[in-house]
Amino acid sequence: MNFGFVSYYALMIFVVLDVATVTWGPMNRELGFGFTLLNDSYAAGCASLAIGALLLIPFALKFGRRPVYIFSTAVQCGLCVWLAEMKSVFDLMIPSIMVSFVGALAEVLVQMTVADVYFVHQRGRVNTIYYWIVAVGTSLPPVAGGYITLSQGWRWVWWWVAILLGTGLVGLVFLYEETMFLRHIDGVQVIDSSGVGPPVDKERQDLQVKRDGDRIEEAQPTRRGGNSIEEANPTLSSMRIDQSIPKKTYWNKLRLWAVSPTPFIHVVRHVYEPLVVLFTFPAILFMAVVYGITTTCATVTVTTLSSVMTLPPYNFGAQEIGLMGIPPFIGVSLSSLMCGPLMDWLALFLARRNGGVFKPEMRLWVPLVFTPFVPAGLFMFGIGLDNGTHWLLPAFGLALMGFGMVPASSAALTYLTDSYTEIIANALVGVTFMRNVISMVFVFIHKPWIERAGLTWFFVTFGLIVTVVLLTNLVFIRFGESMRVRLAHRYLHYANHTLQ
Structure with missing residues (x-):
């Protein structure tokens, strides 16, 4: 039940972050907001995502996961009401920044909960489920948002999101239990x-x-x-088992x-320590880059769709733009069904062959098999749009890209959880920071880059960058264990810091 509520929370956070693009066309016509301004609001949100976790995660470390989940959901609900009543650029930018600032908690809190609750041999599957939830939150909301925009107007997109967040808030208050413990x-x-x-x-x-x-x-x-x-x-x-120890009552389990x-003054050090950890451990930095570049694949394609496919020869409206979220969802779903169980099975199989000793690097073989699908999908998508081909080609490219992204992202998160369990909060805050910095940079530069080089060369270059990053898994398969051994004293230093 806890993981179910955590998954719903993550789903709604990514709905809030990604449903906005489908409203850009009607918003442009009603309020006169240009696509450059709308693209900048999205990029500003990515920048806010990068720093939100740094400032807010210390509260989850001091007061527990439960109050932060509840606080975050309540704030997001109020901000969606503000967006539904939008009238000016101020109403666009400030809620967009604040929604992302608070939403940054989702990526770190969920992984902290996974580390709290699940065993090593379960984390590959659970992280794949989490990444599938993220994919649902990024790909399907524009589908529903397109139909809502067509039938009820773009403002009702935000009203429905606020209603769904309010429903989740009630569930979190009365059913979600704290997972932080010593x-x-x-x-x-x-x-x-x-x-x-x-x-x-x-x-x-x-x-x-x-x-x-x-x-x-x-x-x-x-x-x-x-x-x-x-x-x-x-x-x-x-x-x-000492049966005389009383179980907690329902209300004790649901303490705020x-x-x-x-x-708390000691916990505040986690505002800056994630950045120290990020640049201290090569594995954390590399997995942050992997997670960031795969996430950027989704953000770059969705913003390109919203600005290119509304123009000739496609002339797509909000409904058609939303439907383009189905192909990546199909690719992600098929990949999730395969890679989660495969990753856990391969880890157990290789551990048995290694005399019963598990090594986190054993998980990194799976994403290598799926790597070619990501650049292939990006090439089909970009070249197809540039040449005005039938929409099926870019749609198929999105499906291929989604199929290849899941193993890379899931393996990166699971590798970190397995390797640095006791500092997973700091590691994931650093990962979130780097991931959103990468997304922000590409969202800001991809539009002028496309205008200068064209869609084809932008996506060819971007696809090659993605390929090089994903193939670096080979380096960590070969040298990852020796790196961890050499840095074991630093890991123990951060893991055993009592901060007296």
Whole structure:
């Protein structure tokens, strides 16, 4: 249920971020906003996405995931009402920036929840589901938005989004439980996924370990002949659950916040530490670039659609522009069905062949197989639009691109979660920052670049850049483990920082 609400939250955040493009044509006619201004509002939102997580994630580390999910959803709902009542450039730019600023939480919070709840062998599948949800949020809303614009007007696009966000807000308030917690292994307190934990009383810790050991010894069943199961097989251990410990009540589970014992002034260091982590660990920087470039594929194509296909020879209206979101959705869905289970199966298969030892780099083989589909789709899309071919060719290109993007993005997120579990919050804030910086740069420059070089050469060059980035997975398959070994002391430094 928790992951269901998290997925709905992520879906609605990406609906808010991506449904706007389908309203550009009617908005241009009613309010006189030019396509350059509208494109700049989208790019400004990408810039706001880059810094939103840096400033807001410390609140999730201090007060828990639940209050931040609820706060974010409530703010997004109010901003959508503002956009529905838009009358000026101010009403366009400020809500667009604020929607993205608060929406930046989605990408990091969801991965923090995945790290809180799921085991290593489940994360490939779960992250693929998450990326599929993101794809639904980026590709299908323009379809619905196009029909809403046609039947009810472009303002009702935002009213419906506000209604759906309000519905999710009610569900989060009454059903979503907090997932932030401090793990205890053999009585020893271990940091949570934020990488922050309070100081531990060593004397009490040793006493707790002794008590736990005594309980386990008392609870161990014996085999015939007096030998315990543990003696027969030292890999097994028995645990006795203390049934006298009361379960939390419904209202305790739904407390608005769960405060971490770490002083908030110490948690604030996570405003700048993600950038330090980003440029300290090559794997985090590279996966940020991979995730950023695949996301840019979607943002560049959707903004190109909204500005090019409304002109001759296509003359598409809001409805037709929205329907162009179906091909990438089909490609992403087919790829998600394949790559999630395949990634987890391959990780287990290679771990068995490696003597039972799992290495995060084992996941990176899958995206290499899918890599050629991304540039092929970009070439079909750009060259097809430039030559005014039938809309089926660019549509098929979008489907191919979506088919190839999922394994690369899902593997990048899962690789980080597996490699840097205890600093995953800092790592993902850095990834979100880099991803949105890349998106912002390309959204700002792609229009003048196209005007100067043409659609064909822009998409050919962009496709080659994407190919080089995705093929760099080979470098980490070969050298990723040795890089992690060399930087293990830095990882432990950030993971075990108690910030006294």
